[in-house]
Amino acid sequence: MRFEQTPLAGAFVVEIEARRDHRGYFARTWCTQEFESSGLPKAYVQASVSHNAKRGTLRGMHMQLPPSNEGKLVRCTRGSVYDVIVDLRPDSRSYLQHFGIELTAERHEALFIPPTMLHGFVTLVDDTDVFYQMTDFPSPELAFGARWNDPAFGIRWPIDQNLIMIDHDATYPAFDRITYEHRVHSERGNRT
Secondary structure (H helix, E strand, C coil), rough: CCCCCCCCCEEEEEEEEEEEECEEECCCCCHHHHHCCCCCCCCCCEEEEEEECCCEEEEEEECCCCCCCCEEEEEEEEEEEEEEEEEEECCCCCCCCCEEEEEEEECCEEEEEECCEEECCCCCCCEEEEEEEECCCHHHEEEEEEECCCCCCCCCCCCCCCCCCCCHHHHCCCHHHHHHHHHHHHHHHCCC
């Protein structure tokens, strides 16, 4: 496997190294030793899949607030998505910056998303499946979301009209930096 650092510290694109022959190919998608030696988590506590019937389905933008330590390893197992993360770590040099990548079933790459980064995607074709592995159990009281098209992040989605979304995702309020930072710092203070 190859681990390519994204512009957002701690977030990596994980690419397979396929060994091809006349039958097709064989490649590892997971290896505890390689993930650990690259500084990525080697333990995941939960795995989930989302099936998306139609092109233009948008899920996001979601994350867990501290003290959750939920990182995600996300892979498209059928179809293709434009996957986006936003760095919401106030002390990060890339705070409020985003990174987007097209993940496809054909290329088999994955995106590792560190804790405290918003995550979302839009499907680029019908019948798309996304497989998630999480490093922490989700807590409803720590759930946080932001508008997919919030100007604070400047994301340029490849599909931005006639989207298929649930009301919850479509009606997030505008990102309020001051309120957000106060909440994150308060949570950190509660842990000490």
